[in-house]
Amino acid sequence: TILHIFKEIFKAGVELQSDDHQKALLVSRKKQPTDTIVNVNGEQIGNGTPTFIFGPCAVESYDQVAAVAKEIKAKGLTMLRGGAYKPRTSPYDFQGLGLDGLKILKQVADEYDLRVVSEIVNPADIETAVDYVDVIQIGARNMQNFELLKAAGSVNKPVLLKRGLAATIEEFINAAEYIMSRGNGQIILCERGIRTYEKATRNTLDISAVPILKKETHLPVFVDVTHSTGRRDLLLPTAKAALAIGADGVMAEVHPDPAVALSDSAQQMDFNQFDDFYEQIMKTVKAYQL
Amino acid sequence: TILHIFKEIFKAGVELQSDDHQKALLVSRKKQPTDTIVNVNGEQIGNGTPTFIFGPCAVESYDQVAAVAKEIKAKGLTMLRGGAYKPRTSPYDFQGLGLDGLKILKQVADEYDLRVVSEIVNPADIETAVDYVDVIQIGARNMQNFELLKAAGSVNKPVLLKRGLAATIEEFINAAEYIMSRGNGQIILCERGIRTYEKATRNTLDISAVPILKKETHLPVFVDVTHSTGRRDLLLPTAKAALAIGADGVMAEVHPDPAVALSDSAQQMDFNQFDDFYEQIMKTVKAYQL
């Protein structure tokens, strides 16, 4: 019947449209079928072996960062995170040490031979940040700060892009495209939970986003278990789920003394918890022969 | 200072309140620290070994159900699902075969020595259903149909309770309490995705709900990967994540010919996909020595 023919044409039209759209994106797997492996000073991200990024929420002092770095190094790990510029809901909350924080991270990273991941929040700071960090993090609140994306796309430095608080997967992919369209294809995507009505967790970890992002793009995909859940007791189970579903790595916060942390005190691991977390998660890695 | 004392009293008050509240619940782990194992005619659910429930979205005919049952049996599995009463958005969509559907399920289950899980939607049908099904399913749309919960709580038959479309974990736990408070403690909780702004998936699988429910209650927790995602390509990865995070079982839809299914045609597995799904998920089970 004519209605059936219309339906078929309709379907073909829909596919044509979405095909066209996806064909245009540099980050899409249609454009590049093979996985992008991001090279962070020799550390390969997205090569099949999961990578872990640990560190305090915020850089508070040299001693604090060095203490965490020592723990990371002792586990044979290579990546250190820490916030120098802190986007905070209230202007009266601790805003981070800024450039001094980046300097502390750089010094500690040099001493312990680690790679630094740190968030930059102002397009004007990207150029400077390149000298201090090994991975530029763009945070959830800035996922559609397109000026910042463009600036990060214009330098030769890996970028870890976090999904926005209420960003769709399509918007997330397009935000990555802003970076890659400027010439920088060294991008790590990071699912960090989305805002929903549920209040048992700080955000709702959208675990399905991991396989979707792996399918739609050729970029490595991380899961930030700390901000996804906001609960120390959920870090390990969600990290296990992240690796099982195919994430290329996991990010979590570690602090020498979470109770006195200047931010996120309720969700960072102390060193004992960190040891336990790492021991348990390595069992998963081995079980899967990841 | 007096302000500090007030704060301390305040905290104590908060804890007292929530303590009180949780103490009252029969389903809470505070009431019963050990895991409830639900016995479905000899099949132990929640004993540490994951259970799988497969079957078509809707019962359409004896042949259709028998074909699926044969596949399930061939894998050494024991649980069969199928909808006889179908809650559908539109009154003009297929509403299920009703009691005839239950009879088909019963006949097939007897022939293949399987246990039947099927949804009941009317409190008045609970008494009859007991003769046909081994597990009464209460669907997402009925999670707060308290009359149905009370009716299910008044019979001696395991209940699989699905989380509501937009139910909080607290509401979910309280819905289970409706059942248990009537005397029926044989309850399986089932996370099946929640409604969010994200449209890449039919619902958003709230994977963190699994460890939270395991911690807060003593009941077995399942994940329905079909309705969580609504996408055939996400069934396997989400099932792996579900088992990795500690789910007691996984539910997924299988149909002899999904393209002609009377409901959910886009998300059911055909038999080849089912074989592949099961082979892959068993690798996860073995990797974890579940």
Place this chain on the structure above:
Amino acid sequence: TILHIFKEIFKAGVELQSDDHQKALLVSRKKQPTDTIVNVNGEQIGNGTPTFIFGPCAVESYDQVAAVAKEIKAKGLTMLRGGAYKPRTSPYDFQGLGLDGLKILKQVADEYDLRVVSEIVNPADIETAVDYVDVIQIGARNMQNFELLKAAGSVNKPVLLKRGLAATIEEFINAAEYIMSRGNGQIILCERGIRTYEKATRNTLDISAVPILKKETHLPVFVDVTHSTGRRDLLLPTAKAALAIGADGVMAEVHPDPAVALSDSAQQMDFNQFDDFYEQIMKTVKAYQL
């Protein structure tokens, strides 16, 4: 170009599809261009003059209901609400007086010549309810309790159908269609807020739903300002907005002594607040010559 032609056909296809779908619905304005006016024992709902429904959250005693009825009557109003069957999150919360509650409502309504709106939650109770209430309310948690909808559609009694906690407008319209497809077209739709991430209000009043429902269907549309907001201070402003945007009526809760109410104590108006609310809202009604 061929692509352009395809696009045009595609658009035509989309319109054809949705046309088809809407054509099928009895509640749609395409089916009946003129407004349905619901007649509740002589009170015309949906005739251009706004209707107000007031009353306590739950029926607690004859004296309580009679006190409210007296206030309603004194304002020249005709509609009284009150819950006899209360769907509550916890089984240990007050569940309502049941049939005794309906009897109280009936007695008071007879004495004060008012029409009663009361929620029914079990399909089995619909037949009985017909003798006690003038409008059967179907609550948010039961909007997709299709057995209840079918039962309500099978009697000759107006139905006030509340939107589900997280129901789409399309699902809401289809729920009404369940009722009308069984023969009962005396339906009042009631927006009562949807579940979102925002916690400043109990739910988020989706005010745009009112003109959409008025456009898509021929049914009267109410706004329940009490449950939309959960805040006494927002009842009046949201009621004003509801009338300004074209709602056919407003529902709000009134209790002789909210502080000791067995449910919803934080959001019901006492009599002084009720007087003030009514005086203010009538100014809006007059300003608009509604």
Place this chain on the structure above:
Amino acid sequence: TILHIFKEIFKAGVELQSDDHQKALLVSRKKQPTDTIVNVNGEQIGNGTPTFIFGPCAVESYDQVAAVAKEIKAKGLTMLRGGAYKPRTSPYDFQGLGLDGLKILKQVADEYDLRVVSEIVNPADIETAVDYVDVIQIGARNMQNFELLKAAGSVNKPVLLKRGLAATIEEFINAAEYIMSRGNGQIILCERGIRTYEKATRNTLDISAVPILKKETHLPVFVDVTHSTGRRDLLLPTAKAALAIGADGVMAEVHPDPAVALSDSAQQMDFNQFDDFYEQIMKTVKAYQL
């Protein structure tokens, strides 16, 4: 009883806490009980008479903006909006004319004696923007771009701050505080819809946010009916609701030929629709004696 005393202390504690928090904010009504009136070159915003801001989504050409300006002027209005820097989901969508767009706006505004509202997206552009616009708009995607907020807080120019896509009211208020804490108290808040599961509208207009923001802060509150709804047919009813609930003004998009607009073509009004919209909304203004 001791439990009752505890409860009372508990309540007092809660109030103390939130009191403390709100006392700290410069934007809060506790800090300044009287309404802030924002003066935009003589146009008083927040003085009890509603203000209207109209204009195209994006500045496309001098002729396009001038045509709209002429229509605005003919109605005796004084405010013109238009986007020169356009935050777009895809890097391949029209990104706006940038500084050239600001120059066009300035020229047209001078010719028609209008005041210009235009979005700035890069902190580095704030200083320049001051010479071209009368109100700096900060868009939804940048509501928590704290560097931009700080930059806008450091100049002497009114700021129209839009609520973020999924921002809570508390976060919105704190974003305004970022601006005011830097010395600039000339802030207009703008509700523009929040992201929810409902897809009948582009966003869900959170109309209750208006009275809450008016109560919690002393700042004028606008409603952007275009982005809240994304539907031309809902602009007028939502504008009526906005004024009825107490908004200080309404923003809506107008374009000489929406069908060929470079952005938001589906939701802008053409001049006939604009005439009708304005005529109808003025009836509401008069009815309320606003």
